[in-house]
Amino acid sequence: MAIILNEDVKLSDALDEMIHQKSRLIFVIDYDSKLSGVVSQGDLLKNYRSSGSIKLFMEMNPVYLLEKDRSRALELLKKFHFLELPILSDDFKIIDVVSIWDLV
Amino acid sequence: MSKRILVFTGSRGEWGYLRPILEKLKNSDHIVGLVVTNMHVDPAFGATEKEIIADGFNPDYRIYMNITGNTQTSWSRSLGLLGVQLPTVFDEFSPDLILLAGDRAETFVAATSAFYSDIIIAHIQAGELSGHKDGMARHALGKLAHVHFASNEDAADRLIRLGEEEFRIHITGAPQLDNLLDSNQVSDIEDVCTQLRLNESEPFCVCIVHPSSDEKVAPQLFIQKIFKTLEERGLNQIWILPNNDSGSGDIVHEITHLPKKSVRVTRNLARNDYAALLSNCEFLIGNSSSGILEAPSMGVVSINIGSRQTGRLRSKTIIDVPDASFHSIGEAIDSVTKIRNFGIDFQYGEGDSSSKIINVLDSLIIDAKLANKFLVEK
Numbered sequence: 001m002a003i004i005l006n007e008d009v010k011l012s013d014a015l016d017e018m019i020h021q022k023s024r025l026i027f028v029i030d031y032d033s034k035l036s037g038v039v040s041q042g043d044l045l046k047n048y049r050s051s052g053s054i055k056l057f058m059e060m061n062p063v064y065l066l067e068k069d070r071s072r073a074l075e076l077l078k079k080f081h082f083l084e085l086p087i088l089s090d091d092f093k094i095i096d097v098v099s100i101w102d103l104v
Numbered sequence: 105m106s107k108r109i110l111v112f113t114g115s116r117g118e119w120g121y122l123r124p125i126l127e128k129l130k131n132s133d134h135i136v137g138l139v140v141t142n143m144h145v146d147p148a149f150g151a152t153e154k155e156i157i158a159d160g161f162n163p164d165y166r167i168y169m170n171i172t173g174n175t176q177t178s179w180s181r182s183l184g185l186l187g188v189q190l191p192t193v194f195d196e197f198s199p200d201l202i203l204l205a206g207d208r209a210e211t212f213v214a215a216t217s218a219f220y221s222d223i224i225i226a227h228i229q230a231g232e233l234s235g236h237k238d239g240m241a242r243h244a245l246g247k248l249a250h251v252h253f254a255s256n257e258d259a260a261d262r263l264i265r266l267g268e269e270e271f272r273i274h275i276t277g278a279p280q281l282d283n284l285l286d287s288n289q290v291s292d293i294e295d296v297c298t299q300l301r302l303n304e305s306e307p308f309c310v311c312i313v314h315p316s317s318d319e320k321v322a323p324q325l326f327i328q329k330i331f332k333t334l335e336e337r338g339l340n341q342i343w344i345l346p347n348n349d350s351g352s353g354d355i356v357h358e359i360t361h362l363p364k365k366s367v368r369v370t371r372n373l374a375r376n377d378y379a380a381l382l383s384n385c386e387f388l389i390g391n392s393s394s395g396i397l398e399a400p401s402m403g404v405v406s407i408n409i410g411s412r413q414t415g416r417l418r419s420k421t422i423i424d425v426p427d428a429s430f431h432s433i434g435e436a437i438d439s440v441t442k443i444r445n446f447g448i449d450f451q452y453g454e455g456d457s458s459s460k461i462i463n464v465l466d467s468l469i470i471d472a473k474l475a476n477k478f479l480v481e482k
Contacts, residue, residue, distance in 0.1 A: 030361055037360075047147055056148050060360060060369040061301045092363055 002084055002097035004029055007036050007055035014054045015044050027086050027094060028058045034092040038062040064088050065098075073098045106133040109465065110199035110223075114142030114169075114210040115347045116152045116372050117280075117393075121205035121228050123375065124282035124458035126161055132462065137197045141167040141186055142210050142348055143372075149348045150371035158374065165193045169210065174353030183213050190217040199223055200470055204249070205279075207234050207242035209349065215248045224470055226251040228461070229278060231259035231266070233415030234393065236318035250474050253279075253461050255397075255452045258417045267479040276460035277453020281401050284379045285455035291380040299377070300342060300368040308340035310385045312392035313359070315351030316412040321428045323391060324354040326409050330389055331362050333433045342381060343369045387440045389433075395422060400449040407436045419449035 003017055003026045014026055024041040037058030047057045064086045065073055077085055077100045087096040111126060113119050129136045140156065140163040143149035148170070153163055169186040171178045194217070202218045204211050205228035218225050227249035233239055246252065246263055254260040255278040263273050283289045297304035311330055313323050334341050343359045346352045359369055373381070379402075382388065388399045388406040393413060395406030400419035408418075409425045418424075423436045468474070 034361075035364065050147055052148060055360070060371070062364070063301060064364070092365075 002027060002086075002099075004094060004097075005054065006031070007058070008053045011044060011047060011050050011052060011054055011057065014039065015048065018044065025084055026054065027062070027097070028054055029094065033094070035062060035064060035086055035088060035094055036060070062086070066090065067095060070096075070098070074100070074103045077103070105466075105469075106135065107200040107465070107468070107470070108135045108137070108198060110137045110139060110193070110197055110202045112139050112141075112202060112204055112211065112214045113156075114140070114144060115206075115208055116143065116150075116155065116375075117347060118205045118208065118211070119144075119152065119156060120280035120283065120375050121278070122203070123156075123159055123161075124279050125203070125461055128458055128462045129465075132466070134465070137164045137193075137199065139163065139165040139167065139190075139193055141169050142182075142208075146170050146348065149345075152372050155372065155374050164197070167193070170348065174351075176350050179209070179350040183209055186210055187213050187217055190214060191221055194218070194221045194223060201226055201251075201465075201468075203228070203465075204245065205229060207232075207238040207245065208347070209237070209241060212241040212245055215245050219248045222475070224251070224474060225249040226253065226465070226468075228253040228276075229255055229259070231255075231261075231263035231268075231273075232417075233262075234413065236316070238412075239415075247477075250477065251464070251468065253457075253464070255457075256417060264480075265482055267481060269478065269480055272474075274460070274464045276464070277455075277457035278397055279453070279457040279461060281398065281453050282455050282458045283375055284382070284398055284402060289376055289379065290383060291374070291376040293380045293384045296373075296377045296380045300370065302340060302342070302368055304384075306340050307386050308342055308381075308384075309334060310381055310388045311341050311343045312346070312388070312390040312394060313355055313409075314346045314391055314412065315349050315355060316391060316410060317351070319410045319412070319428075321410065322354075323351070323410065323412075324358045326391070326428050327355065327358045327362070329428060329430050329433055330409070331367065333430060333437060334389075335366055336434075337437060339366070339386060339437075341367045342385070343367060344373060344378075345369065345371050387437075389437075397452045401452060403448040405440050407433070407440070409433065417451055419451060421449060 026039040028037045030036045037060045039058045043057045085098050086094045144153040167189045169182050171182045201224040230246040230252040252273045253276045388395045391410050391412040399406040400421045405421045407423045425432045425436045
């Protein structure tokens with residue numbers, strides 16, 4: 001299940017959430033609920049000593065698809081070797097998360 | 105004669121100055137210590153020491169100096185924290201000489217600590233003009249430094265006019281150009297674009313905005329204007345987050361919240377990757393000194409916004425936009441195609457500056473004449 005957290009969530013809380021939800025990827029949103037980045041399990045582990053928020057460690061150039069391009073989801077998931085991909089509205093809010101398991 | 109040389113760096117910008125020198129120092133008789141601080145050891149600014157380590161250098165001393173907060177007070181306290189810790193490094197390493205570069209606040213603190221610890225200071229790029237606080241820090245550094253490595257005649261003349269003794273001044277060029285002008289040290293653009301999830305066949309420009317204390321329009325307000333003007337023209341934008349300075353937090357916030365469609369953001373870039381982006385971009389835009397030094401040396405047009413770089417020796421490939429209005433930024437972008445063929449400009453050196461600096465360090469005699477500074481009034 002996809003995890004979506006606000007950019008100001010502390011790294012330790014994000015790690016707890018990841019363990020609790022058994023997921024390896026967090027989609028990070030800002031206060032307008034727009035996608036700001038992604039944080040992987042690796043990003044959190046590399047910085048586990050930090051008391052900062054996840055925005056300090058997130059990948060700031062996330063791969064995504066706009067709703068109108070949804071049909072390209074499998075192509076992108078394969079290209080980047082991802083398991084999940086966010087689908088965004090025109091104003092960059094996450095409206096769905098596509099999993100590779102839904103498509104193969 | 106072999107010397108104990110302590111090299112100090114707090115930001116990725118300076119690392120670009122110092123790396124080619126440290127590469128040459130590796131093959132010298134000198135005993136070198138490397139101290140890293142500020143952005144190099146702070147994850148909030150990319151913990152850029154990993155770039156230093158990837159370049160094959162291991163920092164000998166790591167000083168964490170940053171206090172949380174984004175105010176003048178917290179920055180000032182952070183600088184104090186550096187000043188408290190640095191003399192311990194001096195005690196341990198016992199340098200004959202400290203090598204400093206640029207005009208950053210932490211470099212000024214390092215110079216102050218070294219000066220009062222009776223350590224000879226060699227400073228790269230003194231005598232130039234830069235923005236208000238940075239500019240004053242640079243001139244103050246010039247007063248404390250015992251050896252000046254100037255980028256060009258213009259900077260050397262200014263040092264003399266400011267009362268420096270001529271024997272201390274060596275015109276060497278700017279060493280940060282050495283790596284950029286060496287094509288063997290430029291990354292493959294395809295790799296860099298993949299890393300940034302950018303389609304390399306689409307035109308892009310590089311955007312860098314730093315805090316500046318003396319602007320009529322706050323630099324964070326440039327950002328929306330640059331973004332919208334570029335977006336209207338269908339240009340992809342690669343934004344490089346600024347150094348850690350007072351005021352950088354507002355800029356980082358503004359950049360990281362730009363819509364991601366045509367925007368890519370990076371906290372820091374390896375020097376080789378930066379060289380690849382710069383040599384392949386349509387133009388550089390913002391208020392970075394890279395637009396004054398690096399871009400012209402690579403034949404890349406730069407659009408310089410605001411007053412941060414006022415007074416520096418500049419190439420014809422630089423378009424100045426002092427007022428930062430939508431209209432002026434748009435006009436500057438539209439004129440880029442007209443100005444593009446001015447060619448390459450080597451006003452800041454031809455790629456051999458680090459060798460010149462090493463020659464000076466090799467032959468430098470540390471004696472009372474060098475250690476005791478006098479102001480020569482003109």
